[in-house]
Amino acid sequence: MTVHQHAGKKARPEDRINIPKVVSDYFLKTPNVNHETEQVSFGTSGHRGSSLKSSFNENHILAIVQAVVEYRKKQGFDGPLYLGKDTHALSEPAFNTAISVLIANDVPVVIQADEGYTPTPVISRLIISHNQTQTTTADGLIITPSHNPPADGGIKYNPPHGGPAEGDITKVIEQRANELLAAELEGVLDVAIEEAMASSLLFKQDFIQLYVDQLDQVIDMQAIAKAGVTIGVDPLGGSGIEYWPVIAKKYGINIDVVNPVVDASFAFMPLDKDGKIRMDCSSPYAMAGLIELKDKFDIAVGNDPDFDRHGIVTKSGGLMNPNHYLAVAINYLMTNRDWPAKAKIGKTLVSSSLIDRVAKKLNKPLAEVPVGFKWFVDGLQDATYAFGGEESAGASFIAKDGSCWTTDKDGFIMALLAAEILAVTGKDPYQHYLVLVDELGKPCYGRVEAVASSMQKKILTNMSPDMITVTELAGEKITQVLSHAPGNNAAIGGLKVETDNGWFAARPSGTEDIYKIYAESFIDQTHLEIIIEEAQSIVGDVFKAAGL
Template sequence: MDGITFGTGGWRAAGDEFTDERVRAVGQAVATYLRETGTETGGTVAVGYDARATSEDAAESLADVLSGNGFDVLLTDRDRPTPVLAYAVADRGLDGGLMVTASHNPPEYNGVKFVPSDANSAMPAVTEAIEARLEPPRSLPAADHGTIERFDPIPAHADHSMALVADYLDVDLSGMTVVYDAIHGSGRGVTDALLEDAGATVIRRRCERDPTFGGQAPEPGPETLAGLPEAVADHDADLGIANDGDADRISICTPDRGVLNGHLLFAGVFDALLEDAGARGPAVRTVSTTFLIDRIAEAYEVPVHEVPVGFKWVADGMAAHDGLFGGEESGGYTIRGHIGTKDGVLLALLAAAAAAAEPFDDRIDRLFETHGRIYADKRSVACDEAAKPRLVEALEADVPDRIAGEPVAETVTVDGFKFLLDDGSWVLLRPSGTEPKIRVYAETTDPDRLEPLLEAGSDLVAARLGGADGD
């Protein structure tokens, strides 16, 4: 089983490393795990897949292994979004689910993600238990095999999304024009249809399946969405919305600001929930997400809970604190009453409803006027996996007194090292959980300070890895 290592939620690999043999081994590990931890006989598992070239074949292999182990399998009718598959697991009371996807990674990647029976993001104890059970597939006698049936998970998820968003905000989007960009991924025909059903006029962009995603990673950031602001302007649209390859993440594009960063999307939706619906409850945000959330929460006298980076921790925090809205600056969010999985489909409807109540540009202007403007960004510094513990040890042993000339007021170690500075800005250094990189994040209220903070954070990484004493 060499070459299979579980990370966030499951296994991900590039190119020739994603083999049918390994896919089947993962399927067997999940079957063994489910049998040993719950289902003694029978049971049903959902299997879905994204738009990548190898995904449907891999999903069929997983279905074959699971049915050979006695499980009935519900296999999606075509490539579908990860959150829609996850919702089906919870809605139908299934034993679990498997999703073949590499999410926002480049097209040469693929992977298998495990969805527990409660549809929350799989915690490390679960993925470690599955990884420990990796082995070649084995099969029961043919008479004991389960069935494999194709199914469409969309209607149940769409009905739930419409009803849940209506509980918070008016979802009548008539009169609103939205440009939807699927980046050739699995949100096509799903997110756009949901917006149309809510009354919006939808202009579709890159809504044809392309397993190569146009030759780029299907990550909805400013570079990938370079043509979306122009499309919004050309169609005099109220909003642009984009999903990543498996539609668990979302970005929006406003007429004035273009592609909005995840900090401001979080702030705008959270404010809309608190102001327009009168809903109350905490925000759950990752340590890398803006303090603007805290200022909004303070104005409404609700708490904020800070968690490590990774949506499993957001979901855990939402459950522990009865969170109203939770998410991370990378574009993954969920809401009270939904599953603990980031859902770019439901959030598209929620963001559009928030924009219908007050245009995002106007809302962000108002939030800045009330709470102060923020400038935030991130970058990555290459770092071998073996060097990551050395960096952590160096920072523990030698915490800087100043960063970019500003005194360090407090150090937060929820995930990595977050240095809170006297002027209200902050710098976060944390090892990536998925790539050989150190992530450097910064936030400030002064636009001229953002780049120096990011540079200082990157220099601090280099200095500590190199054994220097600089700060």
């Protein structure tokens, strides 16, 4: 993709959204259930869309939340539902809609004390803590489209394990929600928001203090404070913005929130690679402002609006590639925590093979799973996984004592871990990365996208190894062709082709009419480009064989 001429530069007036229109369209536009793009559709992390496109409107939330209520009732979940929201413009009205439906259905709801924002990892932690200590069974909803542009909205369901709902759960919710939409919401119960907010079923708690007070169970906060590590934080206007000052005060850590602004238009953001406003904390373009300040802090960090992703900036190397940081984090944790030797390292199959090499070096078991954090939930819950991470800068790991921390991605602990690594070892994460690649080889990683029809996406989803007729990739013998992840034998919804020094994976997008090719080379950039070129040719041949 060509880099937009304004990428990395502050958003212009013409780049900003019309917030009043985005919010009014949430209430005024009604989705056409006969249009696939306007139906409820759960991807790898909930339903996302835009009110402007009739894909995220009041009717969607009414139907989805009613479907969740019916699901949890059938499952016998009798505890509270923890409800969180991020700072997108559509999150506020969707939050109120959700409360109205939940209260009308006699569901006890717990929200942040000041009706403020709540990050995804906090909801996960609250669910886990409740279900470990109480006799009732809690679950949760988070109103967020993650790092998506300002006009988007999203909602995701976390069942009692605290992590993203599995596919068999989301299919039930999705199907029922679309039935309710088709029935013009007959069967949906809701009450006026004033009545809901005054209900005895609505409870308010200080989520911030509850979460912050437990952080030293998973991060060596004392080491960070003692070493005097300075941390610059850009919350990118996200839901964790009020947490950082509390963390600083509680643990005596030198934290400077360099951007304290919450603005639903995210007008303070530098534009992303494609010229859009996108709160992607792993993008050097979106993180341009923080990168400029890197020399002011020992470690600088950023997070996306729901704080399930992390961006790490070091003095020595600038913004770290998410794959590189995952490898460093795993190497550090596995050598500085007293965890069970059999606890696995979890990675998605499109994450860097540098992680595989780290696991082999440390003689630790590795589990490679399909794309989606939901595949790590069970392992993190019972601590058979010590770590689970994705190439898209999302990860979590178990507590210092080997118990479950969160079963969803936690941008706070991944950010604070970077400071702990520096405090304990005297080297920042990028310096550790240089040591790793000197020993294990330097990866070159890339990802490309291409337009794909629904039929082409279906072909890709159901690809099998026998569809690959070539025996070499970029001059190397193909050693393995995978349609199922080796870590759990789950279908990957695409294909991965491997050689000794490179690989590519092709899979369709769950939310857009595109397919993605991920690739990596341990030889050089030129070899990577050849892998990508040949991967595109291989996928093209599969389409041709299918008459597409």
